[in-house]
Amino acid sequence: MSSTETTNDGASTKVEGLQEFTLRLRRYDPESGKPAYYEEFTIELEPHRSVLDGILQAKNDEDGSIGIRCSCRAAICGSCGTRINDKPGLACHTHLDEALKRSKDGKITVEPLGNMPVIKDLIVDMDAVHWKKQARVTPWLLPSEPLPEREHIVPREAMVDVTQSMACIQCGACVSDCLSMEIDPLFVGPAALAKTYRFVGDPRDARHQQRLNDLAQDPHGLYACTHCFNCIEACPKGVAPMSQIMRLRRIASQDHHIVDRNNGERHEMAIVNSVKKYGTLNEANMIPDSYGGKLHPASARAMLASLPVITKALLRRKVTPKSALFHPKSPDQAQIKRIYREVGEREQRLEHNLYITQPDEDPAEIAAHEAHVAAAAAREAAAKPGVDQTGAGA
Ligand code: SF4
Numbered sequence: 149m150s151s152t153e154t155t156n157d158g159a160s161t162k163v164e165g166l167q168e169f170t171l172r173l174r175r176y177d178p179e180s181g182k183p184a185y186y187e188e189f190t191i192e193l194e195p196h197r198s199v200l201d202g203i204l205q206a207k208n209d210e211d212g213s214i215g216i217r218c219s220c221r222a223a224i225c226g227s228c229g230t231r232i233n234d235k236p237g238l239a240c241h242t243h244l245d246e247a248l249k250r251s252k253d254g255k256i257t258v259e260p261l262g263n264m265p266v267i268k269d270l271i272v273d274m275d276a277v278h279w280k281k282q283a284r285v286t287p288w289l290l291p292s293e294p295l296p297e298r299e300h301i302v303p304r305e306a307m308v309d310v311t312q313s314m315a316c317i318q319c320g321a322c323v324s325d326c327l328s329m330e331i332d333p334l335f336v337g338p339a340a341l342a343k344t345y346r347f348v349g350d351p352r353d354a355r356h357q358q359r360l361n362d363l364a365q366d367p368h369g370l371y372a373c374t375h376c377f378n379c380i381e382a383c384p385k386g387v388a389p390m391s392q393i394m395r396l397r398r399i400a401s402q403d404h405h406i407v408d409r410n411n412g413e414r415h416e417m418a419i420v421n422s423v424k425k426y427g428t429l430n431e432a433n434m435i436p437d438s439y440g441g442k443l444h445p446a447s448a449r450a451m452l453a454s455l456p457v458i459t460k461a462l463l464r465r466k467v468t469p470k471s472a473l474f475h476p477k478s479p480d481q482a483q484i485k486r487i488y489r490e491v492g493e494r495e496q497r498l499e500h501n502l503y504i505t506q507p508d509e510d511p512a513e514i515a516a517h518e519a520h521v522a523a524a525a526a527r528e529a530a531a532k533p534g535v536d537q538t539g540a541g542a
């Protein structure tokens with residue numbers, strides 16, 4: 149692949165490795181009064197260059213009015229969040245060749261992020277949604293008073309624990325594809341809840357209980373996430389917002405014993421108890437158990453409100469009258485009880501921080517790991533037939 153480029157002094161020069169790509173950009177200017185439309189631009193760049201580079205080339209060479217927000221061009225500032233071929237991400241962090249592979253028709257489609265109003269073309273109004281939700285969760289440390297004379301001494305593990313949520317660059321990709329937010333625009337959302345974990349996981353913050361209670365009691369808060377996993381898939385920095393939300397829920401219910409008025413905690417307990425009792429989810433009991441039991445007035449109201457859903461479930465045979473009345477127990481009850489017992493007896497909850505991928509820096513652990521690796525290598529060498537164990541060679 150090669151192409152001819154014209155230099156500033158007008159001379160022609162051959163550039164190796166260039167490839168043509170077609171970008172299909174969603175254009176929209178609210179001031180024009182016209183509806184949104186798609187416009188195609190042909191750009192020529194090396195395949196490993198980013199979609200953002202392609203958009204900037206189209207803007208520089210063909211149409212200066214293309215609206216795109218960007219700054220660092222290195223996946224740091226979070227400005228260039230867009231939807232590329234139907235998936236949210238960073239335009240500066242998506243290679244043209246990769247985007248082309250994911251396109252259905254050989255054209256790279258770029259659209260603004262979802263769940264936020266469009267200001268122009270690919271620029272969304274982050275203030276109207278994303279930043280408003282960040283402000284909702286008091287995104288700064290609230291330490292206890294009096295402050296220490298010098299610095300806070302924080303255990304290393306505690307800071308390691310919050311690194312995953314600290315990695316957020318506020319790009320809004322997770323907000324774009326959050327299914328709960330699509331249905332309920334007031335939902336606090338994945339990015340703001342991940343930010344909450346950044347402080348609830350920090351021992352210097354003195355308002356864990358208040359933060360958690362506030363978000364648990366909010367009908368659009370902690371329990372409004374429907375576990376669709378979209379935010380985990382969307383996040384370019386591995387923050388895994390849904391995992392942070394689940395950790396907040398565990399801390400709220402198990403450590404702070406917060407029972408919320410939205411029945412979120414009861415619903416989770418209903419699931420835990422159903423699996424403990426039957427080994428599977430007894431759908432028929434979910435509503436009554438989530439609303440305080442079969443005889444609770446709130447439960448009757450919830451059942452009435454859910455009649456259309458219940459009818460659909462019966463028609464589709466997701467639930468049958470027989471399975472509702474006599475939900476079968478899965479055969480391996482002893483195993484299920486053992487799992488519950490072992491997890492329940494643990495002194496500490498095990499939380500996996502998926503962001504930490506480096507080996508631990510504890511010298512004792514490193515030495516133990518190295519000894520383990522050396523012993524495994526020695527065993528493998530000893531097991532190989534015909535290998536000279538003296539190391540003198542064959
Ligand atoms: S998992 Fe929850 S927070 Fe994340 S995108 Fe889905 S509904 Fe939204």
Ligand code: SF4
Nearest residue numbers: 316317319320322383
């Ligand atoms: S959590 Fe990830 S996707 Fe969401 S705003 Fe932060 S960096 Fe972007």
Ligand code: FES
Nearest residue numbers: 220221226228240
């Ligand atoms: S331009 Fe900064 S993250 Fe893409």
